[in-house]
Amino acid sequence: MIHQARFTVWLVLAALVLLLLGSCAPATPTQPAASYGGEGAAPAQASGQLTLRFYTSSGDHATKANELMINKFRETHPDFTVEVEYGASDYADKVFTMAAAGNLPDILYTADIYTAPFVDAGVLLDMQPFADADSEVNIDDVYESILGLGRVEGNPGLYMIPVSLDNVQVYYNKTIWEEAGAPLPTPDWSWDDLIADCKIIQEAKPDIYCIGIGGSNGGGGFNWWAYVVPWIRGYGGDVLSADGTRSTLSTPEAMAGLQAYANLWVVHNVAIPLGNDLGGNCFINQKCATWLSIPIFAGIFRDSIEPGAFEWDVQVIPSHPKGRFTGMGTFGYAVSANTQHPQEAWDFVKTLITREGQEELGRTYRAMPLLKSMADSSLFDELEPPPANYRAFIDGQAYGILPRTYPVECGSLYTGQVNAAMMAALETIIRGEGTAETVFPGVDAEIQACLDRALAK
Known part of the structure; x- marks a missing residue:
């Protein structure tokens, strides 16, 4: 009906x-x-x-x-x-x-x-x-x-x-890594390793932003749940309680993850500043060293990057202190x-x-x-590189998490009240105009009020 x-x-x-x-x-x-x-x-x-x-x-x-x-x-x-x-x-x-x-x-x-x-x-x-x-x-x-x-x-x-x-894994510009002298990504790397690599890369190539998230044109959207929520999970938190009745964005664990994500901009300066226009996809035009996304971009990059322009590949998402998580x-x-x-x-x-x-x-x-x-199909042997490590998306699915479900009147991690409240607060802390501890308790209260109204019906 x-x-x-x-x-x-x-x-x-x-x-x-x-x-x-x-x-x-x-x-x-x-x-x-x-x-x-x-x-x-x-x-x-x-x-x-x-x-x-x-x-x-x-x-x-x-x-x-x-x-x-x-x-x-x-x-x-x-x-x-x-x-x-x-x-x-x-x-x-x-x-x-x-x-x-x-x-x-x-x-x-x-x-x-x-x-x-x-x-x-x-x-x-x-x-x-x-x-x-x-x-x-x-x-x-x-x-x-x-x-x-x-x-x-x-x-x-x-x-x-x-x-x-x-599922979201890491496309990386192997040529940039090698020219900067940074250790190449490995399956057991962590976000600390990636951030350290980024600082080496940006010191050697100051016109490049290492992590292709942010900006106004050319980077991945900073507010995609598939980027943000894995940081919350990676620090031991979640967006909702297990039964879905409580918003948990203001738990110490969730706020630690949100702040660590924002620190890619605020502390480490390795992601694209919000508002920067890089004139098109930053990975294709080599204005960023990584691109975090799904398998379709293998085809897009193969079609868009001139053969021999630079070497690129894929690696599984880095780990956080409490585990390895990525969005799907x-x-x-x-x-x-x-x-x-x-x-x-x-x-x-x-x-x-x-x-x-x-x-x-x-x-x-x-x-x-x-x-x-x-998983072990001969199809992977048929596919010519790049990427050489296309199986990273098979290996990486084990770390995939799904978006939690909210009552429809509250919206979702994609849209509506939940998305608007979360992402406005996230932008505030990425711009250094507040911290997770000062901003997200209010977000939690707003979302919880909607949950209470919806669940009381």
Whole structure:
């Protein structure tokens, strides 16, 4: 059932949500619907074929997955035509509007940023029963860390099939490291090691910022939860209590992690100052020595960095005092709650978690195989470097953490009140205008008040 009373909240937030998603899923112009049937197929109305509606993105990140699912479905379901509709900057807006009108397509492009609001609004169908009953796929072979991005805390359902084992690791400019005389990154390095390396690099190359986070153009966003929350966890804290009823940003452990993250700017000066314009991606133009992100950037960097310009590779995320943690976030596909063809819609999306589908996606250098059985696949021997250590994303997934779930009226780590309060406070301490101890108790109180109101309903 569609929960229409909650649409107003999410329609207001949708534009903000899409802006945040843009870091890994760029907005694209709206395109007219296209139909894909069998060879020489006529439109469904003329041929008597059934139609499956597919609402997706035409961005480069999604193109291969779109083609893979459509082509496989055409082979196995020749009696269906696939009608493709492309979303643009109003993507989430349109999903909620279609849901309110009872006009959802059968299959939706989605992302972990949308999982909680889409599930809360009743937009998505639980795919877990289909996965459990399907002998052609093994849902237990998918890393639970990435599958968890299609789940909601406290709900056993499965609401997104992910495309890639997306987790944040460290791309580094090996040439810069070697020219500066800094020790190369190793699998057992720590953030203290990286900071020490950065100081060597910046002394040798004063026009370079070592860590590619910050700035206004060219660096990674300083306020991405996948950067920030691992520091909280790495110092022994968390954003919420285990039962999700208490905001815990003002515990000594959480504040120590937040301050340590801010100290990349305030004390060590190894990240890009907020507001600095580096004229495009700082890793590509060699204005930063590292880039912390997901596997898709291997393909982007291969396409954008001239061969021989410099050597680069990937290493697992450094460790913190209380362990090694990194964020995970991805896009994927889901079956809508309104579909009249649930089995066929499941057949469409399940291609993503077949070995054949994962091998095809993996060869693009824009997706990391998410099947545990492929950890030692010969695919990795087929892929030419760079990066030589592409398996860092396989090794690094073991350290991945998922975004905690808040009541929808409070927002999330991506958007809404929770995000606004946390990230405004974080910017304050990064700019040196306060400390975690002076700023975050107030943030905790604000978020806790929202939690109390929501949980009292």
